[in-house]
Amino acid sequence: MKISGIKYLVGQGVDNVWKNRMMAFASFCVLLVSLLLVGISVLAYWNATSIIGGVESKNEVIVYLEDNTTDEEISQIGNDLRTVPNVAEVLFYSKEEAYASLKQSMADYQVLFESLGDDNPLVDAYRIRVEDIGQITNTIAVIRTFDHIYSIRAPYDFVNILVQLRKILMWVMGALVLAMVIVSMVIISNTTKASVYSRREEIQIMKYVGATDAFIRFPFFIEGMITGFFAGLLALGITWLVYTSVVNTLEEQSALLSIIGMGNIIRFSDIYLQVAGCYIFGGAMIGALGSSISIRKYINV
Amino acid sequence: MVELKDVSVTYSSGVDALNHVSLKINDGDFAFVVGSSGAGKSTMIKLLLKEIDATEGKVMVNGYNLSKLKRNKIPELRRTIGIVFQDFRLIPTMTVYDNIAFVLRVIDAPTKYIRKRVPYVISLVGLQAKTNSYPTELSGGEKQRVAIARALVNDPKLIIADEPTGNIDPELSYEIVDLLKGINECGTTVLMVTHEHDLVRHFGGRIINIVDGEVVYDEILGGTDED
Secondary structure, eight states: OOHHHHHHHHHHHHHHHHHTHHHHHHHHHHHHHHHHHHHHHHHHHHHHHHHHHHHHHTOOEEEEEOTTOOHHHHHHHHHHHHHSTTEEEEEEEOHHHHHHHHHHHTGGGHHHHHHHTTOOOOOOEEEEEESOGGGHHHHHHHHHTSTTEEEEEOOHHHHHHHHHHHHHHHHHHHHHHHHHHHHHHHHHHHHHHHHHHTTHHHHHHHHHTTOOHHHHHHHHHHHHHHHHHHHHHHHHHHHHHHHHHHHHHHHTOHHHHHHHOGGGSOOHHHHHHHHHHHHHHHHHHHHHHHHHHHTHHHHOO | OEEEEEEEEEOTTSOEEEEEEEEEEOTTOEEEEEOOTTSSHHHHHHHHTTSSOOSEEEEEETTEETTTOOGGGHHHHHTTEEEEOTTOOOOTTSOHHHHHHHHHHHTTOOHHHHHHHHHHHHHHTTOGGGTTOOGGGSOHHHHHHHHHHHHHTTOOSEEEEESTTTTSOHHHHHHHHHHHHHHHHTTOEEEEEEOOHHHHHHHEEEEEEEETTEEEEEEEEEOTTOO
8 A cells, every 4th residue: 555545544544533523532431431440450459469568578487496506507507598499588597696686675574684694595597588478388398308497487377367368359359350351341342333333334335435444444443543542641640640649648647557568559650651551552452453343343245 | 247147146034036137238338227126136236246145146247257256356346336326325524525535545546646536527427516515515416426426436347326316306317317328428337226117218228127036128128318
């Protein structure tokens, strides 16, 4: 096709938005609502998993070593721990540090420590942070096979609650996002079908005068793309406003923040590029494909 | 050239729309196809445009064997045919100029040619003053003239007019057929489907009568406006 032909078809697509402005506006609104439903659900899901991830990362497993373990063996155990799958961080916590910390936390009971004299009843330990808290049982099982391990302390109850919570959240939010995507697709499909139905005669005329399928589809593709682009742009603006005001409101709730940790809430400035890309590109593509696919029924003349 | 050899069309509902029809319309001919509603006239048009396929027999249109024509070649066939509908089927959002130019844009004709050809065809149907009007601003007769100009602009070998006078005033019907006759005199084959017997009697020529899917009459008659 010549450049002039492509220019004509693009022009037709742009003109059609205005000529069919009522249906274009309906498609625009449906796309906007659909993008917002899916977008906000995904953002809520991201934040929920980030908050749970933040809480999880605060957990640690303490590996106590036998009292007679030599410095070389302690060092070797540290190296071995770092090679265990799912171990994210390994910190040595000497019995001297532990004893000093204990003394400080029990300052009112100095008499107890005085009776011990120079004896330190505590043992050396490693503090470990795991990557995936759901795998903590397997990780501990591996560590138990090491020599010179006296005992291991892990927050099993807390882990179980978090794992359950994460599972429930994943299912609920996943189902919500999926439901929003399906609802949006059904609404978009019906709206574009209605829009195309109102122009079925125009499509048939094009077919009768010898237009190829691609020639007919292209302006619909452009028209849908323009509608979707602007729906994505407005969805981005609305999301930015709503999201930022929600985060600002949360910042004022210090009690809530102490539980979830402000650092675990995703800032809009950190994700605006991904959000903008998804909204604008997604909107344009859904609009373009929606309308060009919907004409298939009327193109077979 | 249009040739149907022993063509039958049976719809999926079991209705026999055409039954062993054979006929030939040579290049440059003008033929009226007459018949009552449900006789098979519309089926014949659909067949010639390859909107449907023959259940049996062979259909040739402008050198294309339609039973062997692939789907992606249908636009090529249709570009050799100009079609005029009873209900005009103009695109309401386009002006008269654009409705006609559209056909040339479909075939990727150069812009320079479009700018020259479209006003010429508009002048042939006498609608220069309505060039920038929209279909809603035209009378029935004017709309049909635009439809004829659209059918003509691509310089097709064959024009199929499906009841072109069905939606316009009787006195204007004669003008429309006169216009089609004029186009035919320039060498274009014209196949006009109608059920207006007065019109056929007036103009005369080749008459093909279809009854219940069969050609029962195919003769040349002298018209009453011979002079």
